[in-house]
Amino acid sequence: MSGVSVPPSDGRLREDEVDVDRAVSAYRDAGYEITDRHREFLENYGELEITWVYAKTGREVTIAVDLEEALDVFPLNVRHCARKVGMDVLPVGWAFDTDVVMLLAENGDILFDGDAGTQRVANGFEEAVKALISDDWDKTFS
Numbered sequence: 001m002s003g004v005s006v007p008p009s010d011g012r013l014r015e016d017e018v019d020v021d022r023a024v025s026a027y028r029d030a031g032y033e034i035t036d037r038h039r040e041f042l043e044n045y046g047e048l049e050i051t052w053v054y055a056k057t058g059r060e061v062t063i064a065v066d067l068e069e070a071l072d073v074f075p076l077n078v079r080h081c082a083r084k085v086g087m088d089v090l091p092v093g094w095a096f097d098t099d100v101v102m103l104l105a106e107n108g109d110i111l112f113d114g115d116a117g118t119q120r121v122a123n124g125f126e127e128a129v130k131a132l133i134s135d136d137w138d139k140t141f142s
Contacts, residue, residue, distance in 0.1 A: 011052035018046025023067050065093040081113045117141030
């Protein structure tokens with residue numbers, strides 16, 4: 001994954017192969033419309049887990065593009081989030097050690113959605129990872 005830097009002293013990166021056509025088919029079977037942006041995201045980040053040590057707490061933090069977990073997200077929750085942010089979103093994984101869903105918005109934003117609300121992390125996955133690692137993102141809930 002070019003452009004994302006996880007410090008080797010406190011970070012790990014795990015990538016697994018993904019069958020993009022099968023993933024797209026699974027999303028469509030679940031009722032999601034898949035755009036070229038979604039397909040490109042799946043091709044680039046299909047099954048990816050990034051773990052690093054959060055500087056403020058010293059605890060490990062993980063985010064993952066995990067298609068199986070993403071497809072387990074209750075579709076009504078995804079539609080509710082889409083209405084809140086005013087654009088289509090696609091569940092693509094999870095974040096932290098809670099039930100926070102990572103979403104890809106139609107404009108390329110990476111969002112987190114959980115019990116507390118929805119947060120915009122950054123535009124683009126690599127930018128979102130950089131913002132999370134540096135702890136330089138708006139943590140406001142909507």
